[in-house]
Amino acid sequence: MKTALITGITGQDGAYLAEFLLKKKYIVHGLKRRASSFNTQRIDNIYSDPFNKKNRLTLHYGDMTDSLSLIELIKKICPDEIYNLAAMSHVNVSFSIPEYVANVDALGTLRILEAVRILRLEKKIKIYQASTSELYGNADQIPQNEDTPFKPRSPYAVAKLYSYWTIVNYRESYNIFACNGILFNHESPMRGETFVTRKITMAIVNIVLGKQEKIYLGNLNARRDWGHAKDYVQAMWKILQYKKPEDWVIATGKSYSIKDLLTLSFSYFKIDIKFLGTGLNEKAIVVNCKNPKYQINKNQVVVEVKKRYYRPSEVNELLGDSSKARKKLNWTPKYQFKDLVEEMIKSDYNKLKND
Numbered sequence: 001m002k003t004a005l006i007t008g009i010t011g012q013d014g015a016y017l018a019e020f021l022l023k024k025k026y027i028v029h030g031l032k033r034r035a036s037s038f039n040t041q042r043i044d045n046i047y048s049d050p051f052n053k054k055n056r057l058t059l060h061y062g063d064m065t066d067s068l069s070l071i072e073l074i075k076k077i078c079p080d081e082i083y084n085l086a087a088m089s090h091v092n093v094s095f096s097i098p099e100y101v102a103n104v105d106a107l108g109t110l111r112i113l114e115a116v117r118i119l120r121l122e123k124k125i126k127i128y129q130a131s132t133s134e135l136y137g138n139a140d141q142i143p144q145n146e147d148t149p150f151k152p153r154s155p156y157a158v159a160k161l162y163s164y165w166t167i168v169n170y171r172e173s174y175n176i177f178a179c180n181g182i183l184f185n186h187e188s189p190m191r192g193e194t195f196v197t198r199k200i201t202m203a204i205v206n207i208v209l210g211k212q213e214k215i216y217l218g219n220l221n222a223r224r225d226w227g228h229a230k231d232y233v234q235a236m237w238k239i240l241q242y243k244k245p246e247d248w249v250i251a252t253g254k255s256y257s258i259k260d261l262l263t264l265s266f267s268y269f270k271i272d273i274k275f276l277g278t279g280l281n282e283k284a285i286v287v288n289c290k291n292p293k294y295q296i297n298k299n300q301v302v303v304e305v306k307k308r309y310y311r312p313s314e315v316n317e318l319l320g321d322s323s324k325a326r327k328k329l330n331w332t333p334k335y336q337f338k339d340l341v342e343e344m345i346k347s348d349y350n351k352l353k354n355d
């Protein structure tokens, strides 16, 4: 039985990865930080009584800003694999708390690598680093692959760039099996509620339920390559099973705009919308609602743009070329964009209809 340590186990990817590794018969340890209210909702379904002898999932308190807790934990568990997923992962929020983001998203990775080195576990432990398509910023090259130059455009991306190169440096300097997964956006019903996909699916459900009139958004023209988190955690595992430590782009190869996402999500409820105006004056109105069950009026404004949700510097388009992973890891995403959006809407509908 292999043992894995997941930092960020309480997040979207941590929850899917823990479930995936448990199915593969791993013993899974998760690092969680102390919060004043429960932060384990996403893993409650796979968590069992810690005193149950058959339990293969254990949670430990720790923090990416606290080297001592990381050294202690890695020493105690001595895992075969570490998946470093913990991060302050919201790009827009990173502009408000850049120093904290550098501490967690950049130095946190250094702390993990140093813990492994100080404990002389370089030969034993493989490390996966949650790198990101945000590293590319507004790249000159579309689609982006492993050779595309990085041009980060947010404190989040700059911190992740430090982590990317620290992983490469420790691989080259100390021969550690350390890899970057450069993952493009991936979503799911467990996505945090302030990322644009989930913000939209929840708001549209609330609009059709008559609980909300409209949704306020930022840049509607940004384009992202959106996949499903379930497909992407499988890639994380495959990256650590490959014969050599390397860096990998994981993406669907298709990009859509926020407007595409809105149009598709409304169409799930048989509502047609139309966009009017540009920039901060852009909005979407209902042109047709084919389902009389919903309390929606023709010409109702359902989307408005607010400056508050614009970023000081935006990444306009991300589109990934994951040919390397498809060929060498035999990884292909199973979910199509439409299936992903449908799954998120259905899940939010079931959650919100009785609220």
Ligand code: NAP
Binding pocket: 007, 008, 009, 010, 011, 012, 013, 014, 031, 032, 033, 035, 039, 062, 063, 064, 065, 084, 085, 086, 087, 088, 089, 090, 104, 130, 131, 132, 133, 182, 183, 184, 185, 186, 187, 192
């Ligand atoms: P997420 O839902 O925001 O989860 C982040 C996790 O990190 C949570 O468990 C969070 O704990 C934990 N965390 C934050 N600060 C911490 C700290 N100081 N100490 C310990 N734990 C801390 O993010 P995700 O979508 O699952 O993404 C996982 C990783 O992949 C992140 O590193 C993200 O930057 C990266 N990434 C994500 C995407 C994507 O599209 N989802 C794409 C590329 C890369 P709490 O639950 O207590 O907040």
Ligand code: F7E
Binding pocket: 089, 090, 091, 092, 131, 132, 133, 134, 183, 184, 185, 186, 194, 195, 196, 197, 199, 216, 217, 218, 219, 220, 222, 223, 224, 258, 309, 310, 311, 314, 315
């Ligand atoms: O924004 C635009 C926004 O916050 C997507 C993280 O997981 O993926 C994620 O970062 C786009 C941007 O994700 C709103 O300007 C418009 O262009 O859902 P998002 P993100 O910034 O792409 C990468 C790969 C990561 O690594 C990150 O950890 O949507 N947008 N209006 C909006 N975005 C938000 N959040 N809210 C809006 O109202």
